[in-house]
Amino acid sequence: MKPVFSFDVVLPTRGQGTVKQSLYQQLRSAILDGRVAPGTKLPATRQVATGLGVARNTVLAAYDLLIAEGYVIPRAGAKAVVADVTARRSRPVRRSSAAVIANPRMNPLWLTPALKRETRRKLPERSFRLGTPEYRFFPHDTWRRLSARSLRSFAKRPFTYSPSEGVPELRAAIAHHVAFARAVACTADDVIVTSGAQQAFDMLARLLVVPGRTKVAVENPGYPPLRSAFLAAGAELVPIGLDDEGMRVADLPDDVNVVSVTPSHQSPTGAVLSLQRRTELLDFARRRGAVVIEDDYDGEFRYGGRPLDALQMMDRDGSVFYVGTFSKSLFPALRKGFIVAPPWACDGLINIKYASDAHSDATTQSLLAAFIHDGHLARYVQRMNKVYAARWSTLLEELARLDSWLQPIPSEAGLHLAARIVDPGLASTVISLAQEHLPGTQSTMAYSRTPLKHQALTVGYGVVETNEIAAAFKGFRRALASAKVRTR
Amino acid sequence: MKPVFSFDVVLPTRGQGTVKQSLYQQLRSAILDGRVAPGTKLPATRQVATGLGVARNTVLAAYDLLIAEGYVIPRAGAKAVVADVTARRSRPVRRSSAAVIANPRMNPLWLTPALKRETRRKLPERSFRLGTPEYRFFPHDTWRRLSARSLRSFAKRPFTYSPSEGVPELRAAIAHHVAFARAVACTADDVIVTSGAQQAFDMLARLLVVPGRTKVAVENPGYPPLRSAFLAAGAELVPIGLDDEGMRVADLPDDVNVVSVTPSHQSPTGAVLSLQRRTELLDFARRRGAVVIEDDYDGEFRYGGRPLDALQMMDRDGSVFYVGTFSKSLFPALRKGFIVAPPWACDGLINIKYASDAHSDATTQSLLAAFIHDGHLARYVQRMNKVYAARWSTLLEELARLDSWLQPIPSEAGLHLAARIVDPGLASTVISLAQEHLPGTQSTMAYSRTPLKHQALTVGYGVVETNEIAAAFKGFRRALASAKVRTR
Numbered sequence: 001m002k003p004v005f006s007f008d009v010v011l012p013t014r015g016q017g018t019v020k021q022s023l024y025q026q027l028r029s030a031i032l033d034g035r036v037a038p039g040t041k042l043p044a045t046r047q048v049a050t051g052l053g054v055a056r057n058t059v060l061a062a063y064d065l066l067i068a069e070g071y072v073i074p075r076a077g078a079k080a081v082v083a084d085v086t087a088r089r090s091r092p093v094r095r096s097s098a099a100v101i102a103n104p105r106m107n108p109l110w111l112t113p114a115l116k117r118e119t120r121r122k123l124p125e126r127s128f129r130l131g132t133p134e135y136r137f138f139p140h141d142t143w144r145r146l147s148a149r150s151l152r153s154f155a156k157r158p159f160t161y162s163p164s165e166g167v168p169e170l171r172a173a174i175a176h177h178v179a180f181a182r183a184v185a186c187t188a189d190d191v192i193v194t195s196g197a198q199q200a201f202d203m204l205a206r207l208l209v210v211p212g213r214t215k216v217a218v219e220n221p222g223y224p225p226l227r228s229a230f231l232a233a234g235a236e237l238v239p240i241g242l243d244d245e246g247m248r249v250a251d252l253p254d255d256v257n258v259v260s261v262t263p264s265h266q267s268p269t270g271a272v273l274s275l276q277r278r279t280e281l282l283d284f285a286r287r288r289g290a291v292v293i294e295d296d297y298d299g300e301f302r303y304g305g306r307p308l309d310a311l312q313m314m315d316r317d318g319s320v321f322y323v324g325t326f327s328k329s330l331f332p333a334l335r336k337g338f339i340v341a342p343p344w345a346c347d348g349l350i351n352i353k354y355a356s357d358a359h360s361d362a363t364t365q366s367l368l369a370a371f372i373h374d375g376h377l378a379r380y381v382q383r384m385n386k387v388y389a390a391r392w393s394t395l396l397e398e399l400a401r402l403d404s405w406l407q408p409i410p411s412e413a414g415l416h417l418a419a420r421i422v423d424p425g426l427a428s429t430v431i432s433l434a435q436e437h438l439p440g441t442q443s444t445m446a447y448s449r450t451p452l453k454h455q456a457l458t459v460g461y462g463v464v465e466t467n468e469i470a471a472a473f474k475g476f477r478r479a480l481a482s483a484k485v486r487t488r
Numbered sequence: 489m490k491p492v493f494s495f496d497v498v499l500p501t502r503g504q505g506t507v508k509q510s511l512y513q514q515l516r517s518a519i520l521d522g523r524v525a526p527g528t529k530l531p532a533t534r535q536v537a538t539g540l541g542v543a544r545n546t547v548l549a550a551y552d553l554l555i556a557e558g559y560v561i562p563r564a565g566a567k568a569v570v571a572d573v574t575a576r577r578s579r580p581v582r583r584s585s586a587a588v589i590a591n592p593r594m595n596p597l598w599l600t601p602a603l604k605r606e607t608r609r610k611l612p613e614r615s616f617r618l619g620t621p622e623y624r625f626f627p628h629d630t631w632r633r634l635s636a637r638s639l640r641s642f643a644k645r646p647f648t649y650s651p652s653e654g655v656p657e658l659r660a661a662i663a664h665h666v667a668f669a670r671a672v673a674c675t676a677d678d679v680i681v682t683s684g685a686q687q688a689f690d691m692l693a694r695l696l697v698v699p700g701r702t703k704v705a706v707e708n709p710g711y712p713p714l715r716s717a718f719l720a721a722g723a724e725l726v727p728i729g730l731d732d733e734g735m736r737v738a739d740l741p742d743d744v745n746v747v748s749v750t751p752s753h754q755s756p757t758g759a760v761l762s763l764q765r766r767t768e769l770l771d772f773a774r775r776r777g778a779v780v781i782e783d784d785y786d787g788e789f790r791y792g793g794r795p796l797d798a799l800q801m802m803d804r805d806g807s808v809f810y811v812g813t814f815s816k817s818l819f820p821a822l823r824k825g826f827i828v829a830p831p832w833a834c835d836g837l838i839n840i841k842y843a844s845d846a847h848s849d850a851t852t853q854s855l856l857a858a859f860i861h862d863g864h865l866a867r868y869v870q871r872m873n874k875v876y877a878a879r880w881s882t883l884l885e886e887l888a889r890l891d892s893w894l895q896p897i898p899s900e901a902g903l904h905l906a907a908r909i910v911d912p913g914l915a916s917t918v919i920s921l922a923q924e925h926l927p928g929t930q931s932t933m934a935y936s937r938t939p940l941k942h943q944a945l946t947v948g949y950g951v952v953e954t955n956e957i958a959a960a961f962k963g964f965r966r967a968l969a970s971a972k973v974r975t976r
Binding site: 030033034035036037040103104105106107110111115116117118120125132133134135138140143144147148151152154155157158159160161162164175176179180183184185186187194195196198199202206207208209210211225228229232234257289290291313331332333334335336344345347348349350351352353354355356357358359360361362363364463 | 652671675684837846851852
């Protein structure tokens with residue numbers, strides 16, 4: 001639906017021509033310059049005449065001129081619309097894409113493939129995609145009610161900028177939440193609100209990386225957008241392999257300055273970093289003066305076993321940055337995350353946030369603070385924990401029936417798991433059949449910077465119900481069975 | 489008001505000790521580690537018992553142990569609260585600030601004074617501060633209504649990430665808005681939504697600066713947070729002086745790669761970049777292959793004269809980036825701005841946005857799109873234009889009565905103006921009296937990287953009514969008059 005546009009016409013001062021001419025010329029150049037798209041309705045002549053304080057006939061005459069020259073198309077009984085005059089435009093550069101690649105005026109970094117944004121694949125609404133949480137049980141009514149409350153209280157205050165580190169009530173609510181839900185040691189002063197985990201990674205990259213000097217160890221396979229943030233800051237990335245205990249900490253080269261890790265639930269394999277490895281990692285950080293980024297993107301959801309404390313909790317040297325997000329526990333469109341930072345780093349991080357975008361939008365921050373403070377987050381996480389646990393266990397049952405093909409990597413948390421492909425020679429068959437029958441699944445290769453000897457299949461259960469899981473796996477099993485017959 | 493906390497206790501498996509011990513140990517370490525603040529209420533024993541499925545006496549016994557050891561303080565007839573055990577904590581690094589400065593693990597850039605965030609001065613609610621718009625006439629009801637509508641429609645859709653460049657309806661609404669309100673030549677494809685103008689500057693800095701190589705000309709005096717963004721990206725800044733026609737374009741050194749300018753309303757002097765200078769600037773960009781950033785932060789508000797077209801509109805070489813924001817036309821807490829970019833730069837900018845924070849929060853984007861689409865922005869700007877015009881003209885009248893002290897720099901737009909101090913020898917007297925009687929006013933020195941021969945006084949009229957202006961100037965005039973007597 002195209003809106004009728006309103007416009008701003010400068011009327012001629014004495015001796016500069018007629019009102020009709022001015023109107024005509026200004027509208028024509030707006031159309032010619034592409035400032036108004038083809039198909040846009042012109043405002044009613046009566047309305048324009050009143051708005052400008054001129055006679056309606058004058059406006060009609062200007063419109064007629066535009067119609068006569070083909071800039072505007074009259075429609076019987078309806079508002080005239082703007083014609084498509086693309087061909088008549090004289091601007092040589094705009095919309096021409098000849099110069100898109102490698103324009104010498106930009107930093108070529110941003111056109112390198114490693115920094116290309118991910119285009120999200122088109123998938124059915126219910127799929128095995130990673131990183132998308134369920135939406136069906138979200139307490140939208142409560143959210144709307146708190147939003148209205150936050151906006152009503154906002155309406156009583158003068159407009160102003162708010163603190164770069166986040167509004168105080170949200171920092172306090174987050175500190176409280178992570179202290180108990182995730183065993184993170186912090187107070188409100190240690191919390192910096194960010195626009196999602198991605199901004200946290202970006203800010204940490206800017207804080208910790210000296211371009212060309214800093215080496216950052218990343219899990220391989222690992223989360224690509226985190227790599228983007230560090231590459232953009234000029235870091236050298238050092239990919240570190242994984243096994244069922246998570247990152248192989250012993251493989252860390254001594255000269256690494258930053259280690260990024262997903263200890264609660266590795267992204268994408270789902271492995272948990274073992275206690276042994278955690279201790280080794282913190283020892284490494286202490287010995288080498290390195291820092292650790294603990295990316296805890298979906299650790300709220302846990303389905304058994306004894307959870308390990310957050311790495312941050314075990315840190316006695318101010319080496320660990322804990323990154324949390326509400327993209328999985330609430331919803332990604334919210335774009336709210338946070339860093340729990342050691343004291344030496346807070347000031348620098350707040351300066352970075354200030355230079356990056358001043359602060360995150362304040363009314364949404366207040367809304368989120370109220371949602372957490374009033375206990376809705378805790379309740380929702382509890383509820384979803386049951387929902388996801390049922391899916392997780394259904395998925396494990398289904399995978400158990402395919403154990404000659406796929407062996408799940410132990411994982412008791414989050415919204416996805418991965419299953420190793422038993423026969424590397426059949427990896428491409430398994431992956432392609434999986435993508436056909438379990439849309440959204442992927443090879444861990446999609447998360448890797450180097451070829452992987454053993455590929456695994458990532459399977460998300462954020463947006464797929466237990467019965468949908470069972471139905472999809474039925475088809476997948478059949479397909480695998482007939483593939484087996486063919487390959488014999 | 490401290491919330492009661494909810495918590496997560498791991499019950500012992502067989503042979504690992506009693507439930508009472510587990511509860512006691514886990515609560516104690518939460519308190520000792522500072523994960524729960526002094527004064528926090530413990531949840532009711534009945535509630536904990538039910539939640540964990542254990543006997544209430546067990547919980548009572550664990551609480552008693554904590555009380556006996558002084559971790560918890562019982563209160564008659566009320567919930568027990570957590571004691572202050574700061575002194576008992578064993579963590580050596582947290583909360584100690586010895587290592588705050590120059591921790592070798594961070595990029596020292598972020599502790600340089602030039603990148604220090606601005607701390608906003610405490611000022612009365614009504615003041616002459618720059619950059620804060622009026623809040624009294626904002627259509628809060630409409631905003632709330634559209635917010636509810638946006639959230640209702642959001643509730644019907646599955647959760648997902650949204651495009652980094654912005655939601656389509658907001659890009660379209662912005663393109664429409666700037667085409668007509670600001671004579672900017674663009675379509676929705678040219679618009680990239682940002683979190684306020686500051687993120688636009690940061691993204692442009694990252695796009696355009698090759699660290700150590702790129703020279704960026706900035707207005708001097710000029711907007712400090714823009715400088716921060718470019719310094720952070722590794723640019724060399726080249727300050728360019730101003731006069732009543734805006735930036736002295738003839739002073740641009742030939743090797744400048746980027747020129748940042750506020751042509752509609754210089755920040756902070758209020759000068760308009762003359763047509764002559766605009767043409768020269770675009771010529772410079774063409775000749776030198778430079779790009780121009782047009783920061784149009786408050787150009788919607790205009791009080792007379794014939795406005796000049798946006799620089800972007802005159803550009804035929806794809807040299808101009810137009811940066812807009814809703815921080816002045818709506819409110820700063822919204823954190824919504826945008827870049828209208830030449831086609832060669834869009835892809836790079838979207839990659840930057842993706843690496844920076846994935847995208848801006850989507851529900852607020854939809855709300856803003858509806859607000860613009862339904863004509864509320866245009867109406868509100870029109871209304872506020874009248875409000876600000878009255879203040880602007882009152883301010884000019886008041887300044888006219890002080891023309892032996894202050895001479896306004898010609899300015900017919902925006903939310904502030906500046907007045908040159910006639911006698912440089914009396915600058916500090918004028919500034920200090922102004923700050924006493926016109927709170928929020930400042931010397932243009934606060935915006936300058938170099939000493940200024942002629943200081944001017946910046947006076948905002950975003951949050952001060954005409955009668956408040958008149959009253960404040962009355963006091964200021966008297967104070968200046970007695971200062972004159974004293975200095976004779």
